Structure formats: structure tokens, C-alpha cells
Amino acid sequence: LEELEKDKRIHQKIKRFKAKQMDDEPFNPDYVEVDRVLDVSESTDENGETVTLYLVKWCSLPYEDSTWELKADIDQSKIEDFERVMAREPETKRVERPPTSDWQKSESSREYKNGNALREYQLEGVNWLLFNWYNTRNCILADEMGLGKTIQSITFLYEIYLKGIHGPFLVIAPLSTIPNWEREFRTWTELNVVVYHGSQASRRTIQAYEMNYRDAQGRVIKGAYKFHAIITTFEMILTDCPELRSVPCWGRWRDILAHGRFKRPLREQDVEIICRALLAYCLLHYRGDENIKSFIWDLITPTEDGQSRTLSNHSGLSAPVPRGRKGKKGKLPVSQPHMPQADWLADCNPDVLLQEDSYKRHLKHHCNKVLLRVRMLYYLRQEVIGDLADRILEGTDSRNELDVWIPQPFHADVPVDWWDLEADKSLLIGVFKHGYEKYNSMRADPSLCFLERVGMPDAKAIAAEQRGADMVADERRPAG
Numbered sequence: 001l002e003e004l005e006k007d008k009r010i011h012q013k014i015k016r017f018k019a020k021q022m023d024d025e026p027f028n029p030d031y032v033e034v035d036r037v038l039d040v041s042e043s044t045d046e047n048g049e050t051v052t053l054y055l056v057k058w059c060s061l062p063y064e065d066s067t068w069e070l071k072a073d074i075d076q077s078k079i080e081d082f083e084r085v086m087a088r089e090p091e092t093k094r095v096e097r098p099p100t101s102d103w104q105k106s107e108s109s110r111e112y113k114n115g116n117a118l119r120e121y122q123l124e125g126v127n128w129l130l131f132n133w134y135n136t137r138n139c140i141l142a143d144e145m146g147l148g149k150t151i152q153s154i155t156f157l158y159e160i161y162l163k164g165i166h167g168p169f170l171v172i173a174p175l176s177t178i179p180n181w182e183r184e185f186r187t188w189t190e191l192n193v194v195v196y197h198g199s200q201a202s203r204r205t206i207q208a209y210e211m212n213y214r215d216a217q218g219r220v221i222k223g224a225y226k227f228h229a230i231i232t233t234f235e236m237i238l239t240d241c242p243e244l245r246s247v248p249c250w251g252r253w254r255d256i257l258a259h260g261r262f263k264r265p266l267r268e269q270d271v272e273i274i275c276r277a278l279l280a281y282c283l284l285h286y287r288g289d290e291n292i293k294s295f296i297w298d299l300i301t302p303t304e305d306g307q308s309r310t311l312s313n314h315s316g317l318s319a320p321v322p323r324g325r326k327g328k329k330g331k332l333p334v335s336q337p338h339m340p341q342a343d344w345l346a347d348c349n350p351d352v353l354l355q356e357d358s359y360k361r362h363l364k365h366h367c368n369k370v371l372l373r374v375r376m377l378y379y380l381r382q383e384v385i386g387d388l389a390d391r392i393l394e395g396t397d398s399r400n401e402l403d404v405w406i407p408q409p410f411h412a413d414v415p416v417d418w419w420d421l422e423a424d425k426s427l428l429i430g431v432f433k434h435g436y437e438k439y440n441s442m443r444a445d446p447s448l449c450f451l452e453r454v455g456m457p458d459a460k461a462i463a464a465e466q467r468g469a470d471m472v473a474d475e476r477r478p479a480g
Contacts, residue, residue: 031060092224112155285367
């Protein structure tokens with residue numbers, strides 16, 4: 001008892017032990033087994049002696065349950081693993097892929113960690129993966145269950161690591177298989193692997209201690225990652241961790257290239273041409289306010305110097321859009337669609353670029369909505385978000401760190417009792433980051449206020465929302 005009383009955190013440990021005991025489940029011995037060390041700190045006790053404490057992540061417990069422990073209570077090998085990671089020189093320069101001519105087929109397996117070696121058919125799979133990698137060719141490894149596809153993938157990444165390319169590698173896997181991926185990484189390689197999943201508190205702990213190296217002032221060194229590989233789920237990539245993904249947004253061609261819906265690599269110029277063609281086609285069939293039509297035409301017309309065009313408060317477009325019966329006018333006379341003449345349309349001709357008739361019918365049906373949303377997103381980017389755009393897309397917390405001007409509402413009604421000015425700000429920022437009607441994505445965004453107020457949405461709902469546009473297009477496609 002006297003030995004226990006010397007530990008200042010004994011009450012916290014007992015409380016955690018009792019909390020686990022209160023559950024009608026046997027106590028899991030993993031809860032007192034050190035998984036990894038996250039940080040180190042030194043302090044002085046009442047006797048003036050220096051005390052070294054380590055932040056410990058426990059096995060089978062989330063990161064949010066990490067605790068500070070004395071050095072004597074921690075396995076020395078875990079401390080050495082932590083010191084090895086911290087002693088590495090932060091790498092910020094990208095190492096280029098070796099030339100194709102450097103590839104050589106391995107005739108036998110090397111010895112991996114713990115004396116492991118690949119079977120003959122697994123070695124053949126790794127050789128094939130490496131051959132495709134050297135030739136910058138995408139591929140899919142498919143085989144029957146239980147033949148070691150996970151091991152082949154992990155050793156493939158380790159072979160790349162041994163070529164001097166130390167990651168970071170991103171592994172996206174189903175939630176049920178993540179423990180197996182983590183176990184095999186640690187069994188076969190010396191790579192520092194991190195599992196990015198869990199509650200918001202756990203993810204913040206991961207971002208604080210596992211993601212980036214920091215300088216002497218505690219600032220993140222951009223591009224210098226502590227981990228070699230990170231394992232996460234598809235839903236987590238969609239909803240969180242701006243460090244791992246680019247968020248597409250109107251006018252940001254480079255980010256649009258990273259969008260998952262594009263099934264083949266597209267150059268920045270390709271996407272720009274496609275976007276101009278889509279909007280030109282919508283203009284052809286648009287029936288509405290001529291101010292919006294003029295605005296969209298000016299926006300998509302290339303400038304002589306090739307730079308982005310800035311249109312501030314174009315034709316009074318900051319004014320609210322008329323809604324309901326008050327905004328309705330008599331039916332406009334139906335005229336034959338006519339495309340304006342312009343030299344640049346030769347490269348962005350929608351009749352040439354848009355080949356699928358079902359998609360063109362869908363686009364024609366929604367052309368008014370498309371142009372209105374483009375107009376509003378541009379206004380949101382130019383006159384509301386402004387210079388804060390980069391910080392928002394990097395995941396800065398909107399609740400306290402972003403001073404965004406909120407337009408005055410035109411009515412006093414609110415959707416729910418808790419809706420306030422902060423919710424208005426989060427909604428504007430959420431539309432800018434995620435797009436229109438991405439309600440679940442906005443709700444799951446930790447930088448907005450909705451996650452704290454209404455909780456995390458269902459992961460399937462988020463995935464369905466991201467696939468929504470594709471599903472609508474499929475539904476409209478005629479059978480047969």
C-alpha cells in the first residue's frame with residue numbers, strides 16, 4: 001500500500017480500473033499493457049528531484065485514455081522505440097521513384113522482422129507489385145482468402161521503404177480488418193505505423209502526438225511525419241483529417257484533381273476545360289435571371305493572361321435570391337438554345353466533350369440550380385471567406401480561430417432551438433469546404449460546431465452522401 005501511495009496517479013488508475021470493472025465483462029489484461037509511448041515530460045517533485053514521465057497509450061484502449069506514467073512502470077523496449085522515433089532526422093524532401101531500369105526480380109525472400117520470410121507464391125506477388133510500381137502502373141492484387149495478400153502488401157511497402165522512400169504510406173481498410181493490418185505491420189517490419197480512428201478526442205490526441213515532428217518552439221514542421229504508414233477507414237478519410245486529403249472547392253482546379261470520383265488521372269488543364277464545358281452547356285439551357293447568366297459567362301471566359309478572374313459583387317449578386325411566390329415571374333418565352341460565339345469554346349465545346357446523352361439530360365434538367373450554386377459559391381469564396389480560404393481547407397477550428405463575416409438573416413426563424421450565430425458561421429464554412437447538401441459531412445467535421453451539438457452521423461450515411469451524385473446519375477440512366 002505504501003508503494004502505491006507514492007504514485008501520484010494511483011487514484012486515476014484505480015478509477016479507471018473500477019470503471020472497467022463496473023462493466024459486466026471480465027477485466028482485459030491488455031488495459032495495463034503498454035502499447036506505445038507518445039511523449040515525455042520532466043517535472044520536479046516536492047523534494048526538488050527531477051521526475052521523468054511518459055505519456056502511455058495502452059493496448060486495446062483508445063488514445064483518449066492515454067495517461068502519464070513513471071519510467072519505472074514502463075517496459076524499457078517501449079521507451080527505446082519512442083526514443084528511436086524521436087531521434088530520427090525529420091525528412092521534408094521528397095525522394096523520387098527509381099527509374100524503371102533499376103527493377104530486378106528477387107529470386108528468394110529476404111529475412112524480415114522476427115525471422116519471417118515470404119512463401120514462394122507471396123514472393124511472386126511482391127515482385128509483381130514492385131514491377132508495376134517501377135513502371136508507374138496501378139494494379140489490383142486479388143487472390144483467395146488466407147493466402148497473405150495483407151502480408152504481400154506490407155512487405156511491398158517495406159521494399160519501397162528500403163529504397164529510401166520512407167513514406168508516408170496511406171492504407172485504407174475496412175474497420176474490421178484494421179487490427180490485423182496493424183499486427184502484421186509490427187510483426188513483419190520496423191515501420192512506425194499509426195491507426196487513425198476513434199472518437200474526436202482520440203483523433204486530436206493522434207494529431208497532437210503521432211502525426212508531425214515539431215521544432216523547438218513547438219510548431220509543426222510541414223511535411224515531416226513521425227509515422228511511416230497510417231491505417232484508417234474510407235469513412236474517416238471522407239469526414240476528417242485534412243492532413244490526409246484535399247477538399248475540392250469551386251475555382252480550385254488543383255484540389256478538384258484529387259477528388260475520388262475521377263477514375264483516371266486528369267491534368268489541371270483537363271479539369272478546367274471540363275468545368276468550362278459543363279457551365280457553357282448549362283448556360284445554353286438556362287432560363288432565368290440574365291444577371292446570373294452574364295456573371296457565369298464572364299466567370300468562365302478565359303483572361304488574356306491566363307490568370308483567374310475576380311468578379312466582386314458582380315451586377316449586384318450579393319443581394320438575396322428571390323424565393324417563393326414573391327420571386328416568381330411570368331413564364332419566360334421559350335427560345336431556341338443558342339451558344340454565344342467565342343474562340344475559346346472550340347476547346348470547351350460541350351457537344352464534343354459531353355458524350356453521354358443521359359447525363360446531358362440530367363444536366364439540362366438541373367441547369368438553373370447548377371448556375372445558381374456556382375454564383376453563390378463564388379460569392380461565398382470572394383466576399384465572405386476571402387483570405388481565410390486556405391486556413392479553412394487545412395482544417396482550422398472555425399469556432400474560435402476564424403473571424404468570418406456572417407450576413408444578416410432575412411427572417412427570424414431558426415431550424416432548431418440551439419441554432420445561433422456560431423451555427424450560421426459553421427454552415428457557411430461547411431458549404432465552402434464540403435459543397436451543397438453534404439449535411440452528414442458537415443456534421444462530422446470536427447472543425448465545425450455541429451459534431452459537438454448533435455454527434456457523429458452514421459458512417460454509411462456519409463458514404464452514401466458522397467456517392468449521391470453518382471447514384472442519381474445511375475438512377476436516371478435508362479435500363480437496358
